[in-house]
Every structure is written in structure tokens, then in C-alpha cells.
Amino acid sequence: MQDIKVDEALWASSMLPEGILERWFIASGETVRAGERIAEVRIEDALHEIVAPANGRATIVATVNAVIEPGSVLATLDDSLRPG
Structure with missing residues (x-):
């Protein structure tokens, strides 16, 4: 599990x-x-795209229109999923 953060x-x-x-x-x-x-x-x-750092299932934790700061967590990523 890892966090997807704003760079x-x-x-x-x-x-x-x-x-x-x-x-x-x-x-x-x-x-x-x-x-x-x-x-x-x-x-x-300026608009900036956020990309997934790895394959996995994303769980959103920040809502649209949320105020974000450097390093804010936007979602978590369960990257333990393996193709079956």
C-alpha cells in the first residue's frame, strides 16, 4: 500500500x-x-496532471475542490494486487 501524493x-x-x-x-x-x-x-x-506511481487499486481520499498543499495525500494505492 502506498500514498499517491502531490509532488x-x-x-x-x-x-x-x-x-x-x-x-x-x-x-x-x-x-x-x-x-x-x-x-x-x-x-x-496552471493545471498539473497527477499520474499513478504503480499498478494497483486506487482509493480516493481527497475530494474535488479540496485545498491541497505540497505533499498532500490524494489517494492510496494497493499495489499488492498481482495478475491472476
Whole structure:
């Protein structure tokens, strides 16, 4: 199990200490693949895609329009699932 977090580097050129979770491209409980686009966050006027770090089943913990900060947990990923 691992956390899917907002990369702190997204704030490198930002004056604001927070952003907004704009939308999810997946539903909670959905199986995702590493590198798949799963969410979008807005920091100032820029939109940033969040991708799955590994294959697994994602459980969403942050809601759309939630205020997020660097390192915020957006979802958890059960990456222990193995193809049968």
C-alpha cells in the first residue's frame, strides 16, 4: 500500500502555498496502471496532471475542490494486487 501524493516540486515557481484538486479521471476502487493520468490539480493558473506511481487499486481520499498543499495525500494505492 502506498500514498499517491502531490509532488512538492509543482510549487517550485508558485507564490501560493496551496492548490485545488480540480478533478478525478478515475473512480475510487478502480484499478490503474503506472503512469496513467488519475487526477488534475490547479496551482495558481496552471493545471498539473497527477499520474499513478504503480499498478494497483486506487482509493480516493481527497475530494474535488479540496485545498491541497505540497505533499498532500490524494489517494492510496494497493499495489499488492498481482495478475491472476
